[in-house]
Amino acid sequence: MELKEVIFIMIALTTVVSGWLVVSLKNIIHSAFALLVTFFGVAGLFVYLGADFLAATQILIYIGGVMVLVLFAIMLSEKVYNVPLFQKSKILPAILVLGSIPYILFRVIMEASWSVRTGGGEIMGPTTETIGRLLLGEYLLPFEVMSVLLLSALVGSVVLIRKEVGKRRGGPSWK
Amino acid sequence: MQQNVLDIHYLIPELILFCTFAVMLAADQVFKRGRKKPVAVMGIAGMGLLIVSLWQQSAGLAETGPVYLFSRMMMVDPFSIYFKWIFAMTTMLTLILAMRSKEIEKQNEGEFYTLIVFVCLGMSFLCSSTHLLMIFLSFEMISILSYVLAGYLRGDPRSSESGIKYMIYGAFTTGIMIYGMSMLYGLTGSLEFHEIHDALQGGRGGLVPVTVTLLMISSGMLFKIAAAPFHMWSPDVYEGAPTVATAFFSVGPKAAGFAVFLRFLLTAFGPDTPVDWHRIIEILSILTMTIGNYTALRQENVKRMLAYSSIAQAGYILMGLAVLHPDGRSAILFYLAVYMIMNMGAFLVVLALENTIKSAELKDYRGIGLKSPLAAAAMVIFLISLTGLPPTAGFVGKFLLFKAVMDQKLYVFALIGVLNSVVSLVYYLRVVKAMYLEISPDPAPAEIRIPFTYAVLLVILIIPVIYLGLFFQPMYELSIKAVFG
Numbered sequence: 001m002e003l004k005e006v007i008f009i010m011i012a013l014t015t016v017v018s019g020w021l022v023v024s025l026k027n028i029i030h031s032a033f034a035l036l037v038t039f040f041g042v043a044g045l046f047v048y049l050g051a052d053f054l055a056a057t058q059i060l061i062y063i064g065g066v067m068v069l070v071l072f073a074i075m076l077s078e079k080v081y082n083v084p085l086f087q088k089s090k091i092l093p094a095i096l097v098l099g100s101i102p103y104i105l106f107r108v109i110m111e112a113s114w115s116v117r118t119g120g121g122e123i124m125g126p127t128t129e130t131i132g133r134l135l136l137g138e139y140l141l142p143f144e145v146m147s148v149l150l151l152s153a154l155v156g157s158v159v160l161i162r163k164e165v166g167k168r169r170g171g172p173s174w175k
Numbered sequence: 176m177q178q179n180v181l182d183i184h185y186l187i188p189e190l191i192l193f194c195t196f197a198v199m200l201a202a203d204q205v206f207k208r209g210r211k212k213p214v215a216v217m218g219i220a221g222m223g224l225l226i227v228s229l230w231q232q233s234a235g236l237a238e239t240g241p242v243y244l245f246s247r248m249m250m251v252d253p254f255s256i257y258f259k260w261i262f263a264m265t266t267m268l269t270l271i272l273a274m275r276s277k278e279i280e281k282q283n284e285g286e287f288y289t290l291i292v293f294v295c296l297g298m299s300f301l302c303s304s305t306h307l308l309m310i311f312l313s314f315e316m317i318s319i320l321s322y323v324l325a326g327y328l329r330g331d332p333r334s335s336e337s338g339i340k341y342m343i344y345g346a347f348t349t350g351i352m353i354y355g356m357s358m359l360y361g362l363t364g365s366l367e368f369h370e371i372h373d374a375l376q377g378g379r380g381g382l383v384p385v386t387v388t389l390l391m392i393s394s395g396m397l398f399k400i401a402a403a404p405f406h407m408w409s410p411d412v413y414e415g416a417p418t419v420a421t422a423f424f425s426v427g428p429k430a431a432g433f434a435v436f437l438r439f440l441l442t443a444f445g446p447d448t449p450v451d452w453h454r455i456i457e458i459l460s461i462l463t464m465t466i467g468n469y470t471a472l473r474q475e476n477v478k479r480m481l482a483y484s485s486i487a488q489a490g491y492i493l494m495g496l497a498v499l500h501p502d503g504r505s506a507i508l509f510y511l512a513v514y515m516i517m518n519m520g521a522f523l524v525v526l527a528l529e530n531t532i533k534s535a536e537l538k539d540y541r542g543i544g545l546k547s548p549l550a551a552a553a554m555v556i557f558l559i560s561l562t563g564l565p566p567t568a569g570f571v572g573k574f575l576l577f578k579a580v581m582d583q584k585l586y587v588f589a590l591i592g593v594l595n596s597v598v599s600l601v602y603y604l605r606v607v608k609a610m611y612l613e614i615s616p617d618p619a620p621a622e623i624r625i626p627f628t629y630a631v632l633l634v635i636l637i638i639p640v641i642y643l644g645l646f647f648q649p650m651y652e653l654s655i656k657a658v659f660g
Contacts, residue, residue, distance in 0.1 A: 104387060107383055111383050112358075114361050115362060115374070138246040140245060140246075141245035141248045142306075145300060148296070152316060153319050159283065160338075
């Protein structure tokens with residue numbers, strides 16, 4: 001086994017195992033920390049694929065921003081430590097779904113003739129410049145629409161969390 | 176990069192929408208609580224401007240032909256302009272409806288108007304996208320704000336439930352859709368419809384992977400049009416959401432979903448691609464209309480019944496797509512325009528009555544025929560049109576759909592459609608029966624007053640339903656032009 005394969009298996013294992021921990025751990029804070037490791041694993045995958053810019057943003061935004069927000073949200077909500085995380089499992093449907101989806105995906109992956117672009121032993125360079133040019137050239141419209149979309153999401157969330165009309169100021173709004 | 180600057184000229188309708196949104200958002204801060212009506216008026220004016228600009232654009236397009244914009248991210252053609260007209264009308268009607276709705280008045284009404292206009296922006300991007308990335312972005316623009324609109328009634332647990340349900344189902348199907356998109360990119364090496372088509376024609380992919388990918392991407396779009404098996408969300412969401420939002424969801428995002436579904440299937444999976452998708456659509460269409468109609472039979476709430484009826488309507492409209500012929504497509508476009516008018520009309524009646532009797536239960540509709548003759552008569556006309564009986568526009572729409580199916584010699588399919596229409600007559604007539612033949616046990620409001628705006632709007636909506644049922648030629652030609660260019 002070559003070194004790069006070993007590295008890939010390590011990254012992939014980290015991602016998958018921590019992802020499994022996120023859904024199986026009983027304590028919600030432990031789940032959140034497992035999610036942190038998953039994000040690191042995904043960043044590692046990006047590095048492995050030579051997408052340095054994506055890897056950096058993954059760490060900055062997901063680990064630096066989203067994870068911190070998730071932890072804050074957990075801390076600020078009531079009854080953090082004893083949240084009963086349970087599922088009423090229905091074994092038969094679960095087995096059917098868990099059996100059929102991987103089967104279909106596996107068939108797709110094996111049968112498909114993927115459109116692969118091989119680098120041919122090139123040395124990986126920084127991708128930031130290309131991304132920047134694409135964002136302001138070919139992908140200008142999606143880039144702008146994305147900012148509009150974020151604005152709308154912002155307005156929408158403010159609408160939802162705002163105090164109700166006619167309610168007195170002060171005091172928690174959920175009471 | 177120079178081209179991007181030149182293309183802005185074709186983006187004027189979307190820019191108008193965005194400017195309307197921005198102005199409304201700012202104006203909402205200026206006007207005092209309880210006096211937000213001017214915000215809605217601004218929105219209506221913006222929609223008027225939009226319609227004018229679309230008119231100009233379609234006149235300009237007659238000379239140049241369809242235009243691709245921004246490195247083939249989207250395209251302006253008669254098809255997208257036709258849909259933008261529908262969206263502009265829907266948004267305008269919704270704004271007028273919202274202005275007099277008691278439900279909305281108790282909330283922060285300014286933002287409601289603003290968000291409706293914003294969803295319209297998303298819909299108009301969606302119907303002209305020719306690139307999977309743009310589709311995803313405009314999809315989210317519609318979805319995220321729809322969740323907010325559905326859960327708009329603060330303090331009403333049913334509205335919150337509706338918002339959360341919509342969000343969970345929506346996020347899940349969007350996840351499946353974007354997974355499918357990534358696989359399609361992996362198979363064909365492109366996100367642009369024509370390049371995908373070329374790659375698929377060249378035999379890229381293989382049958383099973385391409386079919387699975389198609390199904391995954393379709394699931395997101397079928398969710399938006401509330402077709403089976405992705406229809407579960409719609410009754411709960413429609414019932415819990417404010418009635419104005421329900422009226423909007425049942426027409427606007429649904430039409431947008433059809434626009435993108437048509438364009439995606441006909442361009443990316445156009446002729447000579449390995450997947451025989453019209454068989455799949457045929458099965459889905461039969462499933463959708465049957466499930467919608469038979470479940471509607473048992474409903475005791477008019478809003479919920481109209482939700483199931485709109486599922487069934489989506490089934491009829493899918494018939495036109497199952498037909499591999501342009502006639503089917505022009506029938507879809509015609510039907511969508513008619514559907515917009517009659518469904519908005521039916522919801523307008525529900526809303527007008529709800530303002531007074533505070534209920535949408537069928538048992539509270541007893542005796543409405545005497546208490547509010549105009550609303551009851553209007554409801555009858557809209558329901559007859561939804562069933563597809565002459566002399567209404569709904570009849571012409573359904574006739575064109577069934578004719579397109581018959582021309583392709585799919586007799587069994589057409590028969591199922593007709594039988595379903597008969598079933599639908601039963602539950603539509605239950606409303607009529609309650610309104611006219613049953614007597615309310617509580618004679619308390621001897622007369623139900625409808626706001627003047629609603630009364631005028633009802634008459635304005637009845638006219639095209641009757642008129643298009645008798646003189647449908649100009650409208651039909653418009654829909655043919657939208658398909659053939």
